[in-house]
Amino acid sequence: MPDSKGLEAxxxxxxxxAQVCVARENISLKIRRVLNPFLHWMNAHGVWTPWLYVxxxxxxxxLMIWRLEAMSADGxxxxxxxxxxxxYCSGMGNLIFAVVIGQTGGxxxxxxxxxxxxxxTNMTLVLGLPAILWGMNVLPQKKSAAGKKKxxxxxxxxxxxxxxxxxxxxxxxxxxELNRLSLLLTLTAVxxxxxxxxxxxxxxxxxxxxxxxxxGLFLFWQMxxxxxVLKANVRQGKSHFSLMLPVNLALLGVGxxxxxxxxxxxxxxxxxxxxxxxSAKHIGWLSGWLDVLPNALLAFYYGWRKQPAxxxxxxxxxxxxxxxxxxxxxxxxxxxxxxxxxQMAMYLLLGATAVHMxxxxxxxRLPRIVGLALVVAYGYFxxxxxxx
Numbered sequence: 001m002p003d004s005k006g007l008e009a010x011x012x013x014x015x016x017x018a019q020v021c022v023a024r025e026n027i028s029l030k031i032r033r034v035l036n037p038f039l040h041w042m043n044a045h046g047v048w049t050p051w052l053y054v055x056x057x058x059x060x061x062x063l064m065i066w067r068l069e070a071m072s073a074d075g076x077x078x079x080x081x082x083x084x085x086x087x088y089c090s091g092m093g094n095l096i097f098a099v100v101i102g103q104t105g106g107x108x109x110x111x112x113x114x115x116x117x118x119x120x121t122n123m124t125l126v127l128g129l130p131a132i133l134w135g136m137n138v139l140p141q142k143k144s145a146a147g148k149k150k151x152x153x154x155x156x157x158x159x160x161x162x163x164x165x166x167x168x169x170x171x172x173x174x175x176x177e178l179n180r181l182s183l184l185l186t187l188t189a190v191x192x193x194x195x196x197x198x199x200x201x202x203x204x205x206x207x208x209x210x211x212x213x214x215x216g217l218f219l220f221w222q223m224x225x226x227x228x229v230l231k232a233n234v235r236q237g238k239s240h241f242s243l244m245l246p247v248n249l250a251l252l253g254v255g256x257x258x259x260x261x262x263x264x265x266x267x268x269x270x271x272x273x274x275x276x277x278x279s280a281k282h283i284g285w286l287s288g289w290l291d292v293l294p295n296a297l298l299a300f301y302y303g304w305r306k307q308p309a310x311x312x313x314x315x316x317x318x319x320x321x322x323x324x325x326x327x328x329x330x331x332x333x334x335x336x337x338x339x340x341x342x343q344m345a346m347y348l349l350l351g352a353t354a355v356h357m358x359x360x361x362x363x364x365r366l367p368r369i370v371g372l373a374l375v376v377a378y379g380y381f382x383x384x385x386x387x388x
Contacts, residue, residue: 039261050269053262054290057093060258061294064089067248067255085252090314091321092256093291094118096263098326106271106283108206108336113284113385115322116345118291119194122315123352124378126296130303130311131371138180138308139364179309183360186316189221191353193324198346201338211331214324221320263287284339285386308365341385348381 042052068089088095098111130136196217200210270286273279278286295318302310330336352374359366 050266053265053269056258057262057266057290058294060255060262061093063258064092064252064255065294065298067251070244071248085249088321089252089256090295090318091118091291091326092259093263093287093294094318094322094326095329096256096260097267097287097291098330100260100264100267102330102333104267105334106267108330108334109339110284110287111326111330112201112336112342113339114288114291115326116339116342116349117285117288117385118322119190119319120345120349120352120381121288121292121378122295122319123190123349123356124374124381126292126299126315127311127356127366128371128374128378130299130308131366132368132375134303134306135368136303136308136311136366136371137364138183138312138360138366139176180360180364183309183312183316184357186313186320187353187357187360190316190319190323191350191357193217193221193320194346194349194353197323197327198343198350201342201346204338206327206331206336206338208331208335211328214328214331218320218325218328266290282386339385344384345381348377352377 042056043049045052094114097114101107101111127136193214197206197214200206200213206214267283267287270278270283271280274281295314298314299311302308302314327336355370355374356366359370
């Protein structure tokens, strides 16, 4: 039995934790009071209310993407703070969904479904369609139609390219090659993280200690990038931040809170519907598709603009948040049980990632025929996951 001092210390510690919880609740209530007229207006629109919250989610997501793009243009991504902020922003919807479900005691299988839907959709459909429509050439393609041109035109083009490379010191080619190597590294991380979840989840559950392992893997990945950025900054002698940094971080915070409000309301709304496709039965699928949508639109936009490196980066970076971080976060709240199609989805995700790695490593691009195969694979995933 603890002595009187021990009891007093325990009581004090409990009181401190209670005070922290109360303080958090008070801050949340104050923010909600400020937003109350806006939220009341949204809630007063009857059947249109869910669509207004979906619109809020989309607007908040695009606000974050917009400011992240601006910050990347200022060189923010090549800083320690940028390395820490960027990944969490790209997968904010998935992360908030995991926290909301964990706090409310929802089923862990829905968080797993959310993460699987997010990653499988990204690695098959969202990367496959741009490859079919516009092509996905990570490395500049050599002119295959050169043989059809006149020899004089070919020689002239070769001279122009040689002069351009001489002026830039060959930096263009090096930059493309570095982008390919960086992409291969991030794809390797997706393969490794997915394999770790598959190995831990084969017993049918993920417990608290599995959650610690998954979060630890993600943090190790973050620290690896931080030290790489520190080394690069030392070599290049840069350590400056834009004067717009505080404003951009504040706008990111606004976007994150908008995603939290919309996700919290939509999860609560869907949880009370027990019939039809839009119901609690499919909350993991519905939330996964909603979380994919902003990044998917971004991928199609950059695919149309012939910037495949950005398309790949937006999807692969997002995958690191869903698996392993979101799964690890939920496992800290409750034991997670695997859905029936867990093994199938894992094999599909591992296979799709391996295909991307082979195509990027050997060809420097994602061929159209492979993009078509990935879209067909996504159809198979929907059939097995939804129909069984």
